[in-house]
Amino acid sequence: MKKIVYIVTDRNRTSLHVGMSADLIKTLDFYKQMPNLFFDSAQQLTRLVYFEEFKTEAQALNRFKLVSRFTRAQKERLVRSCNPDWIDLTIGLDFENILSHQKINMQVSLPMMHSLS
Template identity: 90%
Template sequence: MKKFVYIVTDRNRTSLHVGMSADLIKTLDFYKQMPNLFFDSGQQLTRLVYFEEFKTESQALNRFKVVSRFTRPQKERIVRSCNPDWIDLTIGLDFENIIYQKKLNTQVALPLSILS
């Protein structure tokens, strides 16, 4: 089972929060449903700006412990290394999830000419 270490921020990049999850989409939905979970509503953590994927929980936990201890400049550096414009990566995850779900739900459709 995959595990993720991630960094989320608010729209003004005031706060950076490091977390670990097995399902990033569900976790991000939770953040959106609980706007005052960590901070006031102006600092709602809704933007996924960085994540790493791991094969085991122990690998993810070790990385989480390291990244959690980073100073703010170190966290900013790690985000900028792969996401220099601080784009919300949730959009890509949603798209990937939609495509995956469609593949699971799609049945092979035969052309009518073959059936007749």
Template identity: 85%
Template sequence: MKKFVYVVTDRNRTSLHVGMSSDLIKTLDFYKQMPCLLFDSGQQLTRLVYFEELKTEAQALSRFKLISRFTRTQKERLVRSCNPDWIDLTIGLDFEHITTNKKMVNQVNLSFSILS
């Protein structure tokens, strides 16, 4: 099962939060729907700026622990190494998720029509 280590930030890049998840889209939806109990709307961690996909939970946990210990400067360098403009990567993940689901639905429909 795939595991992800990710970095999310707010719109002003004030906070950088490192996390680990097996379902990145679901986790990001949680961040977006999380009530503003702890943060004002400007500080909500809704922008995915970095993620890695790892094959095992042990690899992910090891990487998560390492990145969590990074200083803010090191985290910023990590993000800039693959996302220099700090673009919200959620858009690409949503698109990939939607197209993958459409392909699966089309394959099921095709299989069903062949069986009918």
């Protein structure tokens, strides 16, 4: 199972949080549903601005430990290297997730279509 190292931020880019997850969409949903006990709405970490996929947990853990030790300036450079406008990448993930479910549904239904002919 793939592991993902990611960076999320709030809408004002005040905080940058590095994390690791096997299910990034579920993790991001958790951030969005997190009660406002700890943060006001401007501080909620709901914007995915960077992520990397790894084949093994060991690779991901090594990268997570490294990126976690980065200074803020290093994290900002990392984000800008692939996301210069700091757009929320969650939209693309949702789209990719929808496409992958459609492919699975099509693959399941294709053999049934062939058996009808």
